[in-house]
Amino acid sequence: MEILTWTYILVGISFALYIGIAIWSRAGSTQEFYVAGGGVSPLANGMATAADWMSAASFISMAGIISFSGYDGSVYLMGWTGGYVLLALLLAPYLRKFGKFTVPDFVGDRYYSNTAKVVAVICALFISFTYVAGQMRGVGIVFSRYLEVPIEWGVVIGMCIVLFYAVLGGMKGITYTQVAQYCVLIFAYMVPAIFISMQLTGNPVPQLGLGGSVADGTPLLDKLDGVLGELGFAAYTSGRKSITDMFMITLALMVGTAGLPHVIVRFFTVPRVKDARLSAGYALVFIAILYTTAPAIAAFGMYNAIESTSEKKISELPAWISTWQKTGLIAVDDKNDDGKVQYLADPTANELSIDRDIMVLASPEIAQLPNWVVGLVAAGGMAAALSTAAGLLLVISTSVSRDLFKTFRPDISDKKELRIARIAAAGAVILAGYFGVNPPGFVAEVVAFAFGLAAASFFPVIIMGIFSSRINKEGAISGMLTGLIFTLGYIVYFKFISPELNSAEHWWFGVSPEGIGSIGMILNFIVCVTVSKFTPAPPQAVQDMVQEIRIPRGAGKAQDH
């Protein structure tokens, strides 16, 4: 069968599955809508968290980014997994014991202040919106590349699917759909990786294949270092970023991960504190499967791309190159008219340009796998984008219906609150869809900065709220604002006001805008502690609450006020 037919079949089946699950698990109360009734098993929640967490960028782009940055790409690998250790050890169990529905809920109660809560809601909305627009765009791109429909239609179809199951099912629907989406996406990611690893190194486990040897007996990574060196590129296993910058970016991504509202809220859905701990462990196992495979795909992809093109006759290039040339993701330009391809670091002589997304998208064709695998990768990319989008939309709708509406109108009925949550979810989907079709040019960059902002705003106040009973509302509010304004200011200055100054010699302490969230976080901590020291301690009831959340026993289901 044709690739296109297979793609339609596989994507169609996966969509039917998601909708079926949504109908079966639709939400009947706000409790089910916000936290799936608090009855999700740790294993299912771990899988759902993994799918929620791994976005279109993780699935489609990450391996490609590592391909072209080698060792420097490690910041994403460590940053986006190490955060789960912080989440499991410092946040998840205590927030689960606290037992409300959202991060602003916690901030509002712990800091006995609606102002603090509103600041938290604004941070949550900002982070989630920038993120969700990127996902919608991802859905559109997968549609347009594989199903040959315009990006706009791809976004609209994706919107309808997400709208259907997020609005109908709430957290309950999303959780069980995400479990299915995880299975689809990990299968789609691993199949090509395993085959490529076998072809190149004879080892079916990509994680071992990356440390294996190619046909002539040299270790793959050494071979890659050598080949890249000959072409004038830096060695694959050595870094170009400064150690300070690597350190700060990794830290910002780790702490940002632990501070992302759509990830934190997943730990409210399990029945007990010990399930929250265990569930974070499962989530990281499921994430690690993809994250340890990605660097293997990255190195294999780079090796294959060079081996099959460099100094080869243009007329004899493999079929996948001409297929992807049509999409514009690969371009060959015979500058010196010798009829061969020169792939070189020197931009004036280089004749081959490869888009980073190729490394995953074209992997089945590079490995000469059957057509159905191509369809599978399309379904996987879609699963990754949809699952993340749904999780984010839920945070947005909850923030509006619960953290904003209910805070100021506490007497509304459960039924009415549920209706508002659904309307907010629908509104958010439409807005996200609009940005998916008309992306502000900086979406990709803003998504990366969402982490810096989460690191600089949420993380310190949540940690301090749990581990200190002395931190008060004045400290928390001033800390959050300092972290947020400092980080946002630094990013806006270097990315939008004076982008020409965005280089290492102008950065403060050599920290790039990607890593500045770490400094913002430290400032937040300092301001938070200092201000609290000079202002009155929190009321006794709040101090008792802090003692209470430190002890696992007595965690009921997540409840309403």
Added chain:
Amino acid sequence: MPAQNEKMKAYWRKNLQTLFILLIVWFIVSFGCGILFVNELNEFRLGGYKLGFWFAQQGSIFAFVILIFVYVVRMNRLDREFDVDEE
């Protein structure tokens, strides 16, 4: 209940000790081996990998997974010991 309070303080202290040790390991495997001392470790090899590179792209992630499960087991034991576990 002062006795109860003392017990809870002891529980919390043990919890913090556990966190402290695990977070030190967390820091060493990622920031230490993967970033700060990567060049020194790259002098050694692990199969076809340079050791520092392996830590940055594989080893640290495996270590993170192990850390969380060690934490789970250790905290469950601590909860039972101090009789604060859930049914």
